[in-house]
Amino acid sequence: MATTTASLSLTNDIGSSTATISASFDLLKAGSAEGMDNLTSVKKILKSTNQVDLITALSTPGNVGTADDASSTSHNFVYIHNASTDSTEFITVTQGHAAGASTEVIIEQIGRLYGGDWMFFPWNAQVTNDAADVGDICIKPNVATEMPIEFMLFS
Amino acid sequence: MPTATLTLTSADIAGDPVNVSKTSTCYKAGTTVTLDQTGGLNKVILTTNSANTILDAVAAGANKAAKVYIRNLSEVSTEYITVTINATKVGDLYAGQWLFMPWSQNDTAADVKITASGAGLSIPVEYMLMHEGWSFA
Numbered sequence: 001m002a003t004t005t006a007s008l009s010l011t012n013d014i015g016s017s018t019a020t021i022s023a024s025f026d027l028l029k030a031g032s033a034e035g036m037d038n039l040t041s042v043k044k045i046l047k048s049t050n051q052v053d054l055i056t057a058l059s060t061p062g063n064v065g066t067a068d069d070a071s072s073t074s075h076n077f078v079y080i081h082n083a084s085t086d087s088t089e090f091i092t093v094t095q096g097h098a099a100g101a102s103t104e105v106i107i108e109q110i111g112r113l114y115g116g117d118w119m120f121f122p123w124n125a126q127v128t129n130d131a132a133d134v135g136d137i138c139i140k141p142n143v144a145t146e147m148p149i150e151f152m153l154f155s
Numbered sequence: 156m157p158t159a160t161l162t163l164t165s166a167d168i169a170g171d172p173v174n175v176s177k178t179s180t181c182y183k184a185g186t187t188v189t190l191d192q193t194g195g196l197n198k199v200i201l202t203t204n205s206a207n208t209i210l211d212a213v214a215a216g217a218n219k220a221a222k223v224y225i226r227n228l229s230e231v232s233t234e235y236i237t238v239t240i241n242a243t244k245v246g247d248l249y250a251g252q253w254l255f256m257p258w259s260q261n262d263t264a265a266d267v268k269i270t271a272s273g274a275g276l277s278i279p280v281e282y283m284l285m286h287e288g289w290s291f292a
Contacts, residue, residue, distance in 0.1 A: 004165035004173065008253055010224055011158050012285055014193040019283065021196070023226055025251040031233040039168045075247060079163065081177055088185045093257070095243060108243035109265070111257025112218065114185060118177045120161055121254040122238070122246025152163070152175070 002037045004154060006077065006120060027154050030075035040153040043083075046091070047147075051098040051106075051140040054080070055123070055153055076123045076155040078137060083148040084115035091139040091149060093119065098138050106138070123153075156189045157181040157285050159222065159255055183287045184220040194284040198228075201236060201271035201278040209282050210267035212241075216260035219288030223267060226253035228279040235272045236280055241265045247272075258284075 003026055010021040027036040046052070055078065082091055090112045097105040113119060123137065141147045163175040181190045194210075201207065210223065227236050229250040238245045238254065241264045248254060258267065271278050 002165060002168040004163065004168050006253075007162040007164075008224075008255060009158075009160040009162075010255070010283075011156075012193055012196075012283060014157055014189075014191060014285060015195065019196045021224065021226075021283070023251075023253050025253070028232070028249065030247070031235070031249060033232065035168075037168065039165075039173070041169075041173075075249070079161070079175070087182060087187050090185070092259070095245075108241050109259050109261045110240060110245065111221070111259045112184065113257055114182065114220070116179050117257065118159075118161055118179055119254075119256040121256045122248055122252065124244060124246050154168070 002035045004036060027077055036077070036154045038155040043148060043150045045146050045148055046141045048144050049141055051094070051096070051104040051138050053098050053136045054139045054149070054151055055137040074124060074155070076153060077120065078123045079118065079120045079152040080113060080139070081118040081150040082113040082115055083150055086115045088115070089145070089147055090114040090142050091147070092142070094138045094140070095135065096138045097136050161255070181222050181285050182220060184218065190220060190222070190285045190287050192286050192289060196281060196283045198279060198281045201269065201280055202276065204271045204274045206239065206268040206270045208266045208268050210258065210284055212260040212263050212265040213289060214263055216286060216288045218259055218261060219286065221258040221260065221284060221286035221288075222255065223258045223282070223284055224253065224255050225269065225280065225282045227251065228281055234276055234278050236278060237270045237272070239268045239270070
């Protein structure tokens with residue numbers, strides 16, 4: 001059984017008193033004491049402003065990120081990092097589906113990652129439309145320059 | 156300045172060790188000016204399995220920078236909370252797990268809600284928002 005630990009150190013000094021949060025947990029399969037044992041790690045260079053599938057939900061029920069099964073209880077964690085050094089460049093992270101510039105399906109927008117930003121969140125591959133496979137994690141750059149994006153999927 | 160550091164480590168999930176460490180400063184959208192508003196650290200106890208709004212999207216926050224931290228403080232491994240944005244499921248946080256994500260508030264229905272995994276539970280949850288773009292003037 002693999003052991004993977006995610007740790008967060010968060011400092012919020014916006015107010016007059018500083019809030020500091022330190023939190024760690026081991027990545028476990030849903031409701032169990034068994035560690036997640038699959039890892040996908042990718043770096044991409046994005047050269048268009050098209051929405052693209054960053055993490056595509058699979059088509060076989062029971063597999064990681066199954067989008068064909070709306071009742072899927074798969075439990076995964078996703079790390080996404082915009083490795084651009086330009087603070088004006090961002091990607092918009094959504095749940096949906098993409099297959100080119102004219103086929104964007106956006107179920108819900110999560111947020112924007114500007115240059116240097118990262119996010120870490122659970123992903124169940126929840127779907128609302130099996131036919132469209134809209135459980136994907138999608139990203140859309142705001143510029144067509146070479147924007148480096150890194151992501152990891154733990155499952 | 157407000158900062159967030161993520162560390163991911165594993166000695167055995169792959170053939171070689173995994174060590175990732177990223178620190179980001181929480182800036183306003185498209186700038187190098189740090190966020191200047193916060194909801195502070197909040198703690199709630201979820202006792203029902205209905206959706207509870209913890210962050211209410213507002214028009215003034217649309218596509219501004221906002222960072223959300225949510226942590227399930229339960230110590231019971233089977234207890235989880237479901238996090239949604241505008242009723243679309245983001246994912247489940249089991250006991251001890253946390254998330255850190257941007258929040259666009261791209262429409263006023265994009266509330267962040269959390270739901271306990273069952274009725275009659277008592278799940279402590281903490282959350283914090285750092286943001287720009289709200290004005291009470």
